[in-house]
Amino acid sequence: MLASSAPMQPESHPQQLVEWFRVHKRDLPWRANREPYRIWISETMLQQTTTTAVIPFFERFLSRFPTLESLATAREPEVLGQWAGLGYYSRARNLHKAAKALHSLTEFPRSYKNLLELPGFGPYTARAVASIAFGEPVGVVDGNVIRIFSRFLGENWDWWKPSVRDRIQEHADAWATRLPSHELNQALMELGRTVCTPKSPSCPLCPLRTDCVALKKNLTAKIPRPRPRPAKEIWICELQVQIEGGRLRLMKNHSLPFLKNQWLLPAAGKKVQVPPARFHYRHSITKYDIFVTLSPKNSILKNHEYRWVSLREIQQHVPTSFVHKAIDLARRTDGVPQPRSLRQQKENRVRHPRSRVDPRRRKRQPER
Numbered sequence: 001m002l003a004s005s006a007p008m009q010p011e012s013h014p015q016q017l018v019e020w021f022r023v024h025k026r027d028l029p030w031r032a033n034r035e036p037y038r039i040w041i042s043e044t045m046l047q048q049t050t051t052t053a054v055i056p057f058f059e060r061f062l063s064r065f066p067t068l069e070s071l072a073t074a075r076e077p078e079v080l081g082q083w084a085g086l087g088y089y090s091r092a093r094n095l096h097k098a099a100k101a102l103h104s105l106t107e108f109p110r111s112y113k114n115l116l117e118l119p120g121f122g123p124y125t126a127r128a129v130a131s132i133a134f135g136e137p138v139g140v141v142d143g144n145v146i147r148i149f150s151r152f153l154g155e156n157w158d159w160w161k162p163s164v165r166d167r168i169q170e171h172a173d174a175w176a177t178r179l180p181s182h183e184l185n186q187a188l189m190e191l192g193r194t195v196c197t198p199k200s201p202s203c204p205l206c207p208l209r210t211d212c213v214a215l216k217k218n219l220t221a222k223i224p225r226p227r228p229r230p231a232k233e234i235w236i237c238e239l240q241v242q243i244e245g246g247r248l249r250l251m252k253n254h255s256l257p258f259l260k261n262q263w264l265l266p267a268a269g270k271k272v273q274v275p276p277a278r279f280h281y282r283h284s285i286t287k288y289d290i291f292v293t294l295s296p297k298n299s300i301l302k303n304h305e306y307r308w309v310s311l312r313e314i315q316q317h318v319p320t321s322f323v324h325k326a327i328d329l330a331r332r333t334d335g336v337p338q339p340r341s342l343r344q345q346k347e348n349r350v351r352h353p354r355s356r357v358d359p360r361r362r363k364r365q366p367e368r
């Protein structure tokens, strides 16, 4: 529900926030300078991924692609290989496309409106780069900013609705015009990531606490309300792991609705109403809950686009763990093991805790 319009906040709040940021900001690698290339890479990586998780990926990516030119002239498989583990591979593909487009320009666009023309630059990334790198007085709105404004103003908004997001954008823009926007926007992001966290915010440490409506009314646990989630689609999928002479057979995915146009294992799938009784593993990609069964050799799909890739280079061609789980399973069991029920899989995990998936993989971000 859209609540009644809140009065614009006094000058002192953004000022207090920026002063807090100057004292408490973390020393992060992308804050070493305001070079637009670095800001852009970091803001793209930080979407759907935590700051702590991004740091090693950012440093590795920047050491391989230290300049816009080095990224623009790289081959896509290498860019995807450097991105592996961050998930959401469409971000890496768009980053690469945008690097090529930027490389053909005489200078990095300085306004968010011009940045929006580039692949992968949505309103958040365009505003973040324009404000942090070039000081354009525009606000950014992401989950952190929505949470802070919702709580600070005491508004239990349907924040996922465009009309409400426009309202929040107006608040963010108003704050960004009063102070240096590169500091104000980073201050909001920092506050959301370290103090005004989704659960148990550290209100006694917050520079906005004296006028925060949610804190005064003891509503910080209720605001913002969770977004209603649509039910996931259940899919069954057969994958074929065919290895010959150290090379693996891949198929371009033109039929499955997830990981579209990516190189996967030869695959066939369909949407179902209930999960299958037996399967090899379960994998989640955005709204898809996928139950995977490995299929015996040569059992699926003719007339598709195939290629053979060296197993040593597989990460560059297929970064998704959806495929790596199948390869690991087939190699660990030397062929196609019997599919098992969910109960059997749970029992096995209890009896053989070491056979669980590598915990580093479990923490990976979902893909799309």
Ligand code: SF4
Pocket (backbone or CB within 6 Å): 148, 151, 152, 195, 196, 197, 201, 202, 203, 206, 207, 208, 209, 212, 213, 214, 215, 220
């Ligand atoms: S006082 Fe608490 S709830 Fe309010 S903005 Fe600060 S951290 Fe968030």
